[in-house]
Structures are given as C-alpha cells and as structure tokens.
C-alpha cells in the first residue's frame with residue numbers, strides 16, 4: 120500500500136442519524152469541499168446556512184417513491200466507483216463528477232424493529248437500499264474514495280484533511296468498517312425476516328451475528344491457546360461485557376468465563392449476596408440481611424479450600440470492610456461488583472495485581488440466546504429462564520418457612536452448578552456443593568465431603584438437585600447426613616419410591632417440575 124494522501128474535492132452526505140453532521144459539514148466546506156446531500160440532510164445543512172447541492176439537482180432526478188429511490192443513479196455510483204486515471208474519459212463523457220467522500224449512516228432498522236408494535240410493512244420501509252449501495256461502492260473503490268459510517272470518525276477525517284488528505288491505510292480501515300457495518304445491518308434484516316418464515320420459529324434458517332472485539336487476551340484457556348474477547352453490539356447492562364476494570368493484571372480468558380458465571384449467579388439474589396466461583400462452578404454462596412461482609416465470610420467459610428484463587432462476585436457495592444476481609448483471608452483472582460466504594464478502592468490498591476471489575480447495575484436476568492460451539496456447528500438455545508416453575512409439596516410433611524427459604528436459595532445456586540449438581544444449604548449459606556459428576560449420588564457424596572471438610576454440620580440443612588433423583592438412594596444418603604428438606608424437579612419413573620423414602624425419614628420435599636441441567 121502507498122502512503123499517498125487523498126484530498127477530498129466533493130463529498131456526499133446522506134445520514135439518518137444527523138448528530139455531528141452540521142459541524143462536520145461546516146469544516147468540510149471551510150476546507151474547500153463541495154457538498155452533495157439527500158433530502159433531509161440537505162434541508163438541515165441548508166437551514167444552517169451551509170453551501171450544499173441537493174442530489175436531486177445534481178442527478179436531474181427527483182427523490183421518488185417515498186425515498187426508496189434517491190441516490191440510486193449512475194451519476195452517484197459512477198462518481199464513487201469510477202477508477203481515477205482509468206475511467207476518467209467515460210466519466211467525463213457522461214457528465215459524472217468524481218465523489219471522493221461518502222458519509223452515510225443507514226435507516227435505523229434495528230431500533231425500529233425492536234419496538235413491539237412495529238409492523239412488517241414499517242420494518243420493510245426501514246430497510247435502507249441506497250445507503251448500503253453507496254457504502255459498498257465507496258468501500259470497493261477505497262483506492263480513490265473515503266467512506267464514513269460513524270460520527271466518531273468525523274474528527275479524524277478533518278484532522279487528516281488538514282494534513283493534506285486521507286492516507287491509503289486510513290481509507291482501507293474505513294472501507295473495512297463500512298463492510299462490517301453493512302454485514303451487521305444485513306444480518307439484522309436476515310434474522311428479523313428469517314424468523315418470520317413458516318416453520319422456522321423461533322430460530323431462523325441461518326444464524327447471523329456480529330461481535331466486536333473488546334479485548335485481546337494474553338492467552339486462552341491454556342497458555343498455548345490464543346484468545347480474544349468479543350462483545351455484542353449492545354451488551355446487557357450489568358454484564359461482564361460492560362464491566363470496567365478498576366485495577367489489576369490484564370484479564371484472562373478464564374477470568375472472563377468464571378467472572379460471568381459468578382456474576383450471573385449473584386444477580387439471582389435480593390439480599391446482599393456473595394458468590395465465589397472456581398472453574399465455572401460456585402464453591403461458596405451466601406446471602407444475608409447482615410450485609411455484604413457477612414455474606415462474603417459465609418461464602419468463604421462454606422469452602423475456604425476451593426475459594427483460594429477464586430472469582431468473587433457481589434450484588435451490592437463493594438465496601439472497604441468487605442475488601443479488607445477478602446485480603447485477610449485469601450488469594451483472589453477477580454472481584455466483581457456493581458461498584459466499589461472509595462474505601463474499597465483504597466484497600467485494594469495495596470494489592471495492585473487483584474483485578475477489580477465494576478459492572479454497574481442490572482434490571483433483570485439477561486434473556487439473550489445461549490450459544491455453544493461444537494465441532495463444525497453451533498448449538499443455540501433460549502436462556503434457562505422458566506416462568507412455570509412450581510413448588511409442589513409432594514411429601515406428608517411440608518417444609519417449614521425457614522426450610523422453604525433455604526430450599527429456594529439452594530435451588531437458585533444449583534441452577535449455576537454444572538450437572539450433576541447437588542447443593543446443601545442452610546440459613547442462606549451453601550454448606551457443600553457437588554458439581555459436574557457423572558452420577559448424582561456421586562455429587563451428593565462430594566457435597567457431603569466438602570461440608571465435612573469445612574466443619575459444617577448438615578443437620579437440618581436442605582438439599583437441591585438440578586435434575587430428578589432417579590432412585591431412593593439419594594434420599595437415603597441425604598437422610599444419613601441430616602438433611603431435612605429437598606428440592607428437585609421430580610419426574611423420575613421411581614418418584615413414588617423417592618417420595619416414600621422421604622416420608623419415611625420425615626423429609627419435606629418440593630417438586631419444581633423444571634430441570635436446570637448446565638454443561
């Protein structure tokens with residue numbers, strides 16, 4: 120690539136989002152650039168006293184069909200696509216003037232179709248045709264033409280023009296951005312219309328998406344793997360993707376994966392809560408009215424061995440006392456909270472390697488689709504959120520109020536533990552978590568072992584199982600450990616035997632009717 124700079128003699132401005140266009144146009148005119156513009160943009164520039172020619176006057180064709188045809192004319196596309204030095208004669212023959220800069224942002228299809236009351240006809244009228252056509256023409260001819268799709272680039276272009284023009288590298292970068300913009304735009308249209316094809320709901324024939332790189336990571340899950348972090352164009356508020364790092368070493372692939380697991384889990388609780396995650400599984404979770412520090416202490420005490428090197432998430436602002444309690448107890452990789460107080464920042468500053476993320480607040484659990492790559496394919500599913508979850512008492516004895524509160528707490532945790540998941544809990548604290556085992560009774564055994572190791576009694580504690588207990592042995596084992604109440608989906612062929620075993624041990628049991636496998 121050469122480093123030759125491209126001066127701009129003529130620019131075409133056609134923008135739906137008109138923010139920043141007036142000062143930009145003023146600067147262009149001051150630099151001697153001749154402006155062409157479409158109806159609405161033209162009217163705005165004219166009103167501001169800027170020298171500009173309407174595209175309709177330049178082409179000799181009025182805008183027509185309610186704006187469907189404005190710039191789709193050889194004098195526009197010839198001016199964009201003509202190869203300077205090669206097509207000059209044919210351009211002159213047809214009265215086509217070169218256009219060196221195109222500034223276009225498209226009809227807001229995504230914003231319009233997000234609204235519940237958007238009709239198909241309205242969505243279709245918001246499919247921009249002329250805009251993407253100009254972007255593609257200009258981007259294809261980036262050797263001679265510059266193309267802008269974002270107001271964020273206006274300043275840089277003016278600076279470059281003041282230095283004699285846009286470099287080839289800059290034009291190439293802008294051209295790639297224009298094609299990325301068109302790809303995202305067309306993906307949105309294909310997904311929206313595709314979801315309306317008969318027999319394709321709720322998943323369209325193709326899955327089109329665009330993610331934006333937000334971070335190059337030092338390495339992947341292991342040091343020999345390369346990795347980067349990409350975000351959605353509009354990630355949900357309060358998610359790991361919008362979190363701001365306040366201090367600490369660069370984030371790793373595993374930090375982000377585990378941070379996401381911890382954060383999404385802690386969001387489930389209303390009381391001040393703490394979730395400690397290791398290798399994508401919660402190892403200690405607690406919620407309490409006694410505040411964040413107490414929640415942390417209980418989560419830590421649930422399994423202090425596993426908490427070493429963990430990721431800690433909170434659902435309230437991190438305060439100085441809690442930050443201090445963490446530093447006194449453990450090595451921590453990442454702390455995530457909606458925000459951190461000045462005092463907490465001061466405390467953590469003494470350990471500059473600890474990564475601290477402020478994720479901001481959230482409204483409700485994210486509803487976005489879950490994606491999982493497999494070899495040669497992509498699994499797509501809706502989020503694990505179910506409106507029909509029940510709490511049916513299936514045993515002779517109903518759970519007490521305290522047991523019910525603990526059961527619901529344990530159930531929320533179990534949803535975030537890899538299957539087979541068994542969670543023992545009491546008084547808003549996990550006592551033992553069995554994660555990712557190939558047998559459910561194996562997970563129960565491990566949960567019991569973790570509780571014993573932490574010196575926590577299971578007497579009067581509750582148990583949550585993410586899927587049905589297939590045999591009565593799960594209840595027998597729970598009873599041996601002192602468990603007094605159980606929550607599980609139900610649905611086993613042997614539910615009757617499982618319920619009978621619970622009744623025999625005076626165990627209260629709730630069936631949710633909903634399973635929460637997690638892989």
Ligand SMILES: NC(=O)c1ncn([C@@H]2O[C@H](COP(=O)(O)O)[C@@H](O)[C@H]2O)c1NC=O
Nearest residue numbers: 157158159160187189190225226248249250
């Ligand atoms: N039909 C066309 O030839 C055409 N040319 C440009 N546009 C779009 O019209 C919009 C700007 O319109 P206005 O300047 O009238 O507000 C831009 O989003 C631009 O991408 C067009 N509209 C839709 O395709």
